[in-house]
Amino acid sequence: MRENLIAHVRKNEDGSWAVPHWLSDHLKDTASLTALFASKFHSGEWGKVGGLAHDVGKGREVWQRYLTQKSGCDEEAHLEGKKGKIPHAIHGAELVEQIFGKGIGRILAYCIAGHHAGLPDWSSSEGAGLASLQFQKTQVNDLDQLDSSIVDNLRSSKSPHPPWKFAAGLDISLWIRMLYSSLVDADYLDTEHYMNEKKALKRGDYCSISELNERCKHFFEELDERSERSEVNRVRRTIRDRCAQVAKEAQGIFSLSVPTGGGKTLSSLTFALEHAKTHNLDRVIYVIPYTSIIEQNADVLKSVVGADQVVEHHCNVVEDELNEKSRLSSENWDAPLIVTTSVQFFESLFASKPNRCRKLHNIAKSVIILDEAQLVPVEFLAPILETMQLLVERYHVSFVISTATQPAFKERDVDGTLFKGLKEIKEIVGNEKEVQKLYHSLVRNRIYFPKNLHLNFSWEEIAEELTQYEQVLCIVSNRTSCRELYDLMSEGTYHLSALMCGHHRSHIIREIKQKLVAKVPVRVISTQLVEAGVDLDFPVVFRAFAGLDSIAQAAGRCNREGKLPDLGKVIVFNPPRQAPNGILRKAAETAKSIVMENENIVIDHALFEQYYEKLYWKANSLDEHEIVTLLDPQRNDLRECSIYFRTAASRFRIIDDTQQKSILVRYKEGDQLVDRLKSEGPSRELMRKLQRFTVTVRQSVFEELQRIRVVEELYPNIFALSSSMHYSEKVGLIYGGRY
Template sequence: MSEKSSVFLAHVRQDSNGQWVEHLLDEHLHGVAALAESFAVTFKAGDWARLAGLWHDLGKYRTTFQRYIRGASGYDAHIETALGKVDHSTAGALYAMQRMKGLGRILAYLIAGHHAGLPDWQSAEAPASSLANRLNQADLLADALAAAPPTDILNAPLPTSNPGGERDHALWIRLLFSCLVDADFLDTEQFMTPDKTAQRGRYPTLAELEPRFAAYMTGLTAKTDATAVNRMRALVLERCRNAAEQSPGLFSLTVPTGGGKTLASLAFALRHARQHGKRRILYVIPYTSIIEQTADVFRTAFDADAVLEHHSNFETEHETPRSRLACENWDAPLIVTTSVQFFESLFANRPSRTRKLHNILDSVVILDEAQLLPPDFLTPILRTIRELSRYYGVSFVLCTATQPDLSSRHGFDFSLKGLDDVREIVGDAAAVHELHDSLRRVELTLPADFQTPITWETLAAELQTHYRVLCIVDRRDDARVLHGLLPPDTVHLSGLMCGQHRSDVIAEIKQRLRNPNAPLRVISTQLVEAGVDLDFPVVYRALAGLDSIAQAAGRCNREGRCFNLGQVVVFVPPTEPPKGHLRQACQAGRQILQRRPPDPLDPALFTEYFQSLYWQKGVEQLDSKGIQPLLKNNQRFEFSFRTAAERFQLIPEIQAPIIVQYGDNERLLAQLARSGDGLERKLLRQLQRYVVNIPRRVHQRLLAEGAIAERQPGVYVQVAPLYDSVLGLRVDNTPIAHYAPDDLIT
């Protein structure tokens, strides 16, 4: 080996002149330690994070690793190295156990997982990767120590702060892990690609954004007519600003659809953040069809650089090198993201998913359409919300027109710990009811007989008697069948249309609605219900959960322009809702509506509805994947991080994506075909606008038939004429259209 071998390297790179540049290992360890400590100070765990940073790459002192990095990089090209990477993370985990005994297991999880992900303590499925198994490889530590690492690293002071205390230990460890891996990424990036580091940050602060927003709202108010609806929106805005002065914690914002809760909730968040020193605002939305709309509203209020939009269907026109970097760790003041991205990250174990977690702390999180929190994961989600609010300085706002009952419930043989200290922003129950009455814009017509369904033919004939009407059904195949019975100019919307197609159609609908003389009939699945800003005089809704009916009503007479009340007609369809949550929600809604209450949308009914819905499932089904037992506090810190992450999937893996042929995306598809072994991030982002998800069994059949082709590993493209310009993806004689609308949450 050369004389350079006496220098311990963490990374090497060549500069623009072809000269080798060294990143010394001790410099890297100290750099990561300092960064991780600065992140973890937020939750008083800086001493733990600093030690994790100092020890995370102790294994790189091994002679085997030093030979590997020199030979594999070409730095010492004459050195022969074995194929495959060298384990450099287990040694630090072993050293943590040696120095700290039982408490060392905390750091062992972080260090052992800082590349491959937080492991399970023990695993029947993957025993070799379990932490217990890896801690048996004592020779890896002996090899590292034989190189005599610096004593200031080996003998660093042990943590003195309480490791978790009464908190959720597994969440505390995941947050520490976030601090470590983000620090590791950033320190490595600063050496390897300093131009990227230079692009980070430089966002406006929340303190700078608030006066911009206030000026925008003043201008917006000046342009609006003094209608009853706009007066109520102004009242909601005022109450949000006043409530922002309250101490941090849990809040609800219960405002009827069309009451201006999106901008009002942001006004609350901005003022609350300024008042209490919060670092950022996260706006969490269930549907991508809403997230794009909401982010555009926020960009209008501020500017494009102030808003980070993070989801799978990211619009490339708003993406910049800086925003791509900020998506990695949410280092921006205002983030608009999806429920999937937010909650799955909180339970993830992979470094790329978890590095953003520490930036959630000391923030304001607005959970838009809170009624759509997934019931099968409700128990672990509520526990995490409580923990983040109580111990980590996060204020949550549960924002919806149909507020779910998430309070604790206890019985003879069950117990559910919910959210018990939620403060309603608009006031007490009487104030919520007064707001509901003031914003009443529709009248509901219920079925004469809840047991007798209407036929599609009869419903189609009835819809044709209306000049402008929106009809919402639960099943994608129901939408297709009903659409086929109506005149050719009828508009169709469903999740079998790719995102770009849906956006184009929604834009067309809005354009036609602006022309008072244009007839318009729309058949849609429930993807239009949550936040899509449409306004019809008449809306038909298949019998469903009470929250879905209320959301459908929010697309009717939204601006209060109807001479009389808008008309919402609930009908019993000839098909049942899909099995699972939607069918249970329909049953709970039917039970209440069959009593024919004077006001079926009375806010008081939603408490009863959600209680019935949740308890109909049973408390054990509110954690149907068994996440809680895997992460339960225990004195030995034995957790199953990897298994919990695999189980916490809000979008089930029974679906598979296809890139369809739509519009003018031939150029993108041709570029994909020419991309060889590499797939550029920008191209992938653009192609995501043309994805449709279908059941894996149908996906496999189409692949076998040659109807789709794999252009890149895991990237499948439609090659047969399967896509219809009106109906979207068509695969005749298959159950492809049998989707639960829950599958549209992306």
């Protein structure tokens, strides 16, 4: 290879030009790093070839002139009539196909062609147009201009062999995405090492899994010494001990079926660290459904292993709370303990953009804890479960499905139809009899269902009932109901809904907890946001009729610590308004049908199998957006390895942001932050802080707010309340008399 071919250039601190990053070094070093990453899933040779080929398009005279002219490092360089960017990625993609043939080459072509722009669709049939791999390949007519030594170097590379026999479905597409992740991260890291060595040196240097495991054991020794000798704490210790014991078993998919308040967060961490140590795994990834509870759980983990050992990757992380090392680790998940949201985790598994996919190879050789797993969206259940199974079989991943209300994820035959779920799930607590015994030992309340399932109560009647109790929580199924009931309550009642920004909700929850501990009157009207992971402990809980999972989660906020002399009371009622259309209404209808069939119903572990089985078969589809079809070359065109990465990524959106808008609100310091945004403009640090002061509303509501000029567009697609008058410290966002 010509020694003067350049990959990157930069300036020194004194303004002079540094020695260039030579293309030969960049290709060789990226290839080595990609091979290292891909070797975790038996694909090191594939990674090496991808790394050697990814930037070969820079080895053309036209691209070298483009680099020096655009950077300014060669003032005499000029482009003869050329404007805009000059592509280089597609040249490597086309070259590997020529050298290794369509079978091997097409796999690598997806990765190489998309290492900057994102994994492409094969053809334009799904709307990809000029971005499709098929079209891009037709635009390459100058491979003969590549430096000959680059081509020779690739030709001398060992031809890779498939790491396993691929099955139909998502097997090939997931593997390509994992190869892509390995290449993208290696390319980023090698480029960063040249462009910003100081930044590169800040990466890593965390405790090992073994060291974190020792910290965890020491924490529990101290916790057990200072904890009161209650029955609940005795059961929690028993569960932890069981987790440590089962963790030594072979990798696979595990369930941790523990009633709410049974200490799932700490028990699952015990299992994960011991399991990772036993099987020489690299990391533990804690996946949490809601940002509203992620900070609480992250704080628990930090108290166990140390704040500097937990990397949070979610939108509520404030920039100045992160050190540089932690922020860098959130880019590619190279730390041993990651805390993230289910949106971030699952959408990344089906993403096409390099910044979302970069971390995926670090999911290999890990333990993944799915907290509150029953909240996995039903419309994406088929591709999610298939991907989970593949991660276990191909990528040395173990899952812990952690919830009080275990969903029916296991593969089964239902009325002659195959539910293609997870092949084998091992319950950590033990057999069904042992699980039932655990649930019975942690019964801390009694659930009362309405005698007449067809009789609805008015909000006035519910409000009157609630006033009979000094400490009571009432959970309803939507924001409108929450506000309507709250308006009927006495002064001093608390309101909790997603019309309040995250910072506001956290503040209110702290106040509620303080009053509960002080045993002073406290009444709360809330949406279901308190049902997953919010550690409230009321003697009485009311719940509008909903799915059995929601009712059980609501019950988890009643007599949580088991300190009442008698059982707590959970009162289920028929509200004046049905649950919203879609899966929430189907869940409520499924629960009602089961309650009608069981006169003296007891919500226990065994009942959830029946409930979820019925609920999943009521769903319109477990792959509503045809994700599996888009990503399965056998269903499209196997000869062309026809996969539609970009279209699948655009459809796999757990939160459909095309139907809603985020608004920055003026609550407390959020008011000053919005003003600062107006005067200074957006920055990474400022926008991170403002995440805590964001409320999301439906598109139709947003349009009304715009019409009455309650919101203003500060910068393109950044909207904020025009005045603090439109945000209440009691109920959050207010507008036009509607909430």
